[in-house]
Amino acid sequence: MPAAKKVTVKLKTVRPSGKRDESFFELVYEVVRQIPKGRVTSYGAVAACLGTKLSARMVGWAMSSSGKMRPKVPAHRVVNRNGVLTGKHHFSPPGSMEKMLKKEGIKVRNDTIVDFEKLFWDPVKEFGI
DNA sequence: CGCCTGACGAAAC
């Protein structure tokens, strides 16, 4: 069974706002937008929320388009499993990512989230998948 | 229409 299809179905169930998922990106944005202020999550966690087998790559990759999104997608709250700001270089300027994080009370040291485990917000847990 | 790339992750060595 194609995982991608499953994911679509799942998200639809979670967000039956009558809004159909144009792309898998939309799903990612939705989840990322739910990240509370002062919290962070990982690409893998989001991927897991979408169905688990969806290769976290697509999640982060989808974020590259997030900058074009009208509503601010807190992409800066999404980091890799290491807690490292892998995509900070994609921001403009690159340092803005950690700057925003610090502004929210998140400590960033050496491009890495301090106490990442504590600040980690698991969408799967919140969504109850 | 086919190959390459990509902000990850986990398994293998």
Next chain:
DNA sequence: GGTTTCGCCAGGC
């Protein structure tokens, strides 16, 4: 335990 490789899926060229 650190480093390297493969796998995933979708979009861009």
